[in-house]
Amino acid sequence: MPSALVLAVLAVSALVTSFISGILGMAGGMIFMGVLLAFLTVPEAMVLHGVTQLASNGWRAILWRRAIDWRVFRGNAWGTALALALFVVLQLVVPKPVALVVLGLTPWVALALPRELALDVQKRGHPLACGFVCNCTSLVAGVSGPLLDIFFVRSAMDRRSVVATKAAIQSLGHVVKIAYFGALVGAASRGSVDWRLGAAMVVLAVVGTTLSRRVLERLTDASFRQWTRRTVMTLGTFYLLTGAWQLARACPA
Numbered sequence: 001m002p003s004a005l006v007l008a009v010l011a012v013s014a015l016v017t018s019f020i021s022g023i024l025g026m027a028g029g030m031i032f033m034g035v036l037l038a039f040l041t042v043p044e045a046m047v048l049h050g051v052t053q054l055a056s057n058g059w060r061a062i063l064w065r066r067a068i069d070w071r072v073f074r075g076n077a078w079g080t081a082l083a084l085a086l087f088v089v090l091q092l093v094v095p096k097p098v099a100l101v102v103l104g105l106t107p108w109v110a111l112a113l114p115r116e117l118a119l120d121v122q123k124r125g126h127p128l129a130c131g132f133v134c135n136c137t138s139l140v141a142g143v144s145g146p147l148l149d150i151f152f153v154r155s156a157m158d159r160r161s162v163v164a165t166k167a168a169i170q171s172l173g174h175v176v177k178i179a180y181f182g183a184l185v186g187a188a189s190r191g192s193v194d195w196r197l198g199a200a201m202v203v204l205a206v207v208g209t210t211l212s213r214r215v216l217e218r219l220t221d222a223s224f225r226q227w228t229r230r231t232v233m234t235l236g237t238f239y240l241l242t243g244a245w246q247l248a249r250a251c252p253a
Contacts, residue, residue, distance in 0.1 A: 006039050007197070014204040018056040022163075022212025023219070024228050029053045029170070030145045030235055046142055046181045051198050054174040056205035057167045063213060064164030069157065072127045076169045079131020084176050087139050097246035099141035104240025107146045107232050111153070121151040121165075131169070138173050139180055146239070149232045159224040163216060 013035040021028030032052065036045035061068065113119070121130055130151040137144040148169065152162050216224075 007200075009035065010039065010197070011200060011204055014052055014201045015208045018052075018205040018208030019212045021053075021056055022060055022209040023215050024163075024224075024231055028056070028208075030143045033143050047178065048198060048201060049142065050174045050178040050181070052201040052205050054171055054178065055202040056209050057170040057174065059206045060167035060209045061164060061171055063209070064160055064167065067158075067160040067164035068168050069122075069161055069165045072121050072165050073168050073172075075125075075127025076121075076131035076134075077172060079128040079133070080135045080172055080176055081131075082128075083132045083135035083139065084180065086136070087180060094140045097243045097250060099137070100239045100243025100246065102243075103137060103141055103144070103146060104236045104238070104243055107150055107236035108240075111150070111229075111233075118154050119151050120154050122155045122157065126151060134169075135173055135176060138177055142177075144173070146232045146236045149228060153225065153229055153232070159216065159219060159221050162224075162228075 013032055017028030017032040017035075019028070020031070029049070033045065033049050036049055040048065111118075119126060119130075121127055130148065134144040134148045134151075137147050148166060152166060155162070157165070219227075
């Protein structure tokens with residue numbers, strides 16, 4: 001069990017990042033992963049992140065269930081299943097610095113595409129591609145927030161539908177991540193998470209998500225998209241620089 005100071009940091013992080021995700025539909029999980037990796041082993045971080053974010057996204061999906069685009073969710077689910085099947089067969093592992101560089105580059109490349117070629121989760125076939133690509137990235141790097149958002153940023157969906165549908169999609173992704181790292185890869189056996197810590201993170205994630213609802217209601221669709229775009233580009237840049245720095249450190253002098 002982590003020290004009292006670490007527990008306090010994790011508790012505040014779970015609450016704050018769930019609040020952020022409840023407003024933007026993203027970003028909070030990425031920040032929380034960084035905090036977890038600073039204090040826990042990779043297996044522990046993956047499992048605890050999956051449990052906490054499943055609670056956060058699952059509760060957000062329940063709160064906004066009437067706004068979920070189920071056609072998009074179903075297409076994404078098929079892509080998710082394909083990604084999981086690929087990883088189960090190949091047991092694919094990519095170095096983390098490479099995954100971070102790819103994750104960081106993706107928002108810039110995707111937003112530079114002309115509109116007729118741009119990713120849009122409402123276009124035919126794009127939900128399946130979204131599920132496959134995002135879950136491959138999640139199973140490699142642990143998170144796929146910026147990549148997922150690229151499929152939504154140019155859609156015609158309003159902010160409620162974006163947040164609700166992404167929450168449902170991310171909930172499924174976290175179930176897959178918990179299963180993969182916990183059962184298939186055996187990460188949980190090498191770094192088990194105390195059930196009391198997991199339960200506390202779940203409660204705080206639900207509280208943070210609930211508190212965010214009023215803020216989301218006050219945002220306009222225009223300001224929501226503006227803040228989402230700024231956030232995804234900032235996080236993409238951060239991941240790109242972090243991955244490049246880690247690659248540089250790994251290279252022999």
